[in-house]
Amino acid sequence: MPLTGDYTWTETATILKLTIPLHNSAPSSVDLVCSSLFIKVSFEQYLIHIDLHGQVDDGQKGSKAVVKNGVLSIKVVKVDKGVWGRLEVEGKESGSLSKQDLSARREESLEKMRSKLDAMHERAKEVKIEEERGQVRKQMALEQAERQAIDDLKATEKEKAEREVYERFNEIKVEEAKKAAGAVVPKAEKVVKFAPKKEAKKAKKKYEDDDDFDDDIDMEEEEENQETSPSGSGGDEIWDISEVQGGSENPSEGFDLDRDALDDDDIDEEEEGGAMPPAPPAGDEIVDDDELDGSDVPAPRNSVRTTFKYTPRLFKTPARESTIPTEKEFVAKNRPHLHNHGLLNKEALDVSESDPTWLKGKGDDLFRNGDYLSAINAYSSAYEASPTMLPALSNRAACYLKIGEPARCIADCDDALRVSTEKQGLLADVPGGVGGFWLKLFVRRGTARCQLGDFATAAEDYKKAWDLNKASVDLKNDFEKMERLAAVSEIKKKGDAKLGGGEVEEAVELYSEAVEMDKRFVSAVSNRAGALLAMGRFDECIEDCDAALDMLANLGSTSGPVPPPGSDKRRDWVIATVCRRGKAKSETGKYSDAVKDFEMALKLVPEGRTKVRDSLANDVEKLKELQELQ
Template identity: 30%
Template sequence: MPLVVKDYVWEETDTMVWITVPLKGVKSNRVDITSCKNYLKVSYPPYIFECLLFAPVDSAKGSAQIGNGAVTFKLYKEEPVLWKTLQHPDSVNKEIMKLKREEAHEEIKNRLEEQTKQNAETKREHEKLAISEMMKLEEQERTRISNIKESERQKATEDLERWKEEQRLLAEKEKERMLEAQREQVEAEKERDREERRKQRKARSANIFEKQGKDGKAPPRENGKIIVNHTPRAFPTPVRESQTEQEEEWLRKQAEAKRSIELSLDADLKEEEKNPQWLLDKGNSFFASGDYKSAINAYTHAIRMTPKLPSLYSNRAACHLKIRNFFKCIEDCSKAMDLLFPAVPQNASSRCKALVRRGTAFCELELYVEGLRDYEAALKIDPDNKALATDAERMRQIIQATD
């Protein structure tokens, strides 16, 4: 027996009604919609939404849109008046509801038949218009051929005039080339004269310095020493490229997380079970072998001991994604992103993984707008990742098709 949806939302004005029915994680291709002037039905097994409207609406103007995990109806009232309630009082009567279902199916059947007739009439009109357009195209083709012949004649005349102009320009360029060659020859002779004079001056200067050296009037310079101090850096990036305040805050958070590991725990636990790093490695081992539930238990135990290590939440989110616990995956990824603040180059890879996992969970829930937002944020961190770019483009196409 189908489950009746009661958590719908509706709004109204004097002339319009909006109704939003949640799909509860069901894929949009499994949704069946029935709509007429006073009856609505949305069937997506195992759920069903059925509504006998308070007053008639214009079924020709209304619309239904599926997207972001819901079906949204946009209806136009036949009479401008406030309903104050969506359901008709007779909706509790099963016999009346049965009758309204049959009337709705009959109305839809008549509407389809009328649409078929209208399409046939439109097709005949289009055929007549196509013949008329074909005749116009033939006339345009004859005119085009005539214009081409005239254009070719004009082009031949223009080519002849252009060739004459090119020959004149070539003659002028040759004349300028010969004058430039003469100028270069004169400049080369002047340069040789200047070089000869420089050599003579250099020879005279060498004789003067040689004499000074022999007389001892030009003593040699004393040796010097230069000391350069370097600022120690906790990160390998230069100061001019790093964000010092953010990096220092990140180091403080990491140190605080490590200090919390040293807190005493339950005395009944084994020594290795008190070590979050051992539990992290154990969870990774379970994940690699496909035992995702055991991995979740290991990560959860480690989080109880040190709740400020972002890798524990990010890895547990990956496990939830594998077993399709999408809401828990989104929650863990969001917690990991909070702990990965501030954003510095040293945690860029971890932020990218958390964003991709959360975006994938959103897409599995058909929340493509939220998923695309996380993928675009991940692409800003890793712009050269072609797989991420391809998945983001696929989401944009899905969103556009839905709209």
């Protein structure tokens, strides 16, 4: 026999919300059915039937169910706006509404839901089919475009090939016409240097493009050719062979107008129009390539092997690709573990880089100027040069505390306390002696432990520091503060355990007890706001969120474990608190204020967290829709 589960409910004019504790049940065991007039929830041995007083829109986008911290939250949108004043239908509790009527009412509501789901499935199928058809059409269009491109390419290549064939036919016709007229086509030897390749191609194109060469030669050029032609053939000769051969009258020493000659790479400059240059000066002998026997070629040079030395680097990445600031930060943080690294030891170029006293003083100057990373490097070098330089180790711990590295600060304090306990003589020249040196270490380690939220051990460190200087009122106050924070932290942890187990009311009581002990314990205030939101106490949730955000915005106004300013964790705290406040405002009908909170959270979320940004953007759109309906 299932047990009837407990729940609470709240309503506005447009929204109905149910809060159901799951009593440590797994979220996967929850079965939820929500129709327009009926809600059914079952999980493990529990069963809840709710016959709603009014009708809700089970298909509205604003409706949702979420399991968080062991609590099931159901939110649905009302069809008819207005406050019901009751959750279930009239007559159910008094028994005036029979079981048959309730069953018929439920069945009718469920049937409407089934019909709506079937219609949604059909629409989804139609959309899917249309999308597939669209993809097929796109693919067909793409293939058609590819085929057309291939056809166009074929047509272009065909046209080009036909044009080349016609041009060659024209060349053959011209050659046949010249032969029929009795013209001698001379052939050039290798010793002849032709016009430059570019100009020769122009000349070739000039004569290849025309059917009759004589059309491009004026009467004066024809007469000149007739006077100088050795063959006496008149104006059919294009160039004067005697000019090319330096006055030779032998036609066999000329050249013919073929493609190989015009495309030669050894062409000299000529004037546009095809005129050949004058013959080379007397005494200059042009040697054919075939006549070179290699006797005049100089011997090859002696080979030399060259080696390159590169500057050694700690990081095996090219300097142009490395991130220098990141590497420096890595060295600063890991310097204590790199004592024996060869490259780091080679950095000491002179005495100023190896004298521990000088390096410690340099670190002090950098610390005063706020350059904590460089100060860490200087203190590390001083400690490496002399492991007895304990003040450098203590000051490096202070640097780690400044840059938000409490764990490294604690490690340095532990090392300094251990060495100074074993060899107290090392601190003979330290101002304040052993007691003053230990007092600083206890305070720094206690502060670092406080930053990590370990208030109990932090109180022990402050107690040891106070024992070394009982006259200090500040140390006494800090010790008492650490004790109070330790007690508050313990109560807050118990509240976290209750909230995680679904015991929301008990969690609120514990958080309230912690806040009463320390109103600035921001984590307790923020977590109580989340518990109040789960209980539906929205106005109180908004008050706690406002207080938590004020403390996070004002540096030094908080106590307890708080992430350092500018850190990702502190930003996440602010985002979570703003979203809680926006959620509470939306539940009370303050949609415009809720939109502002969610938009603020959206601005704070980094660009890379797309899933969170998309969820917040959807919430903003839904709230704007609800705002318009008001």
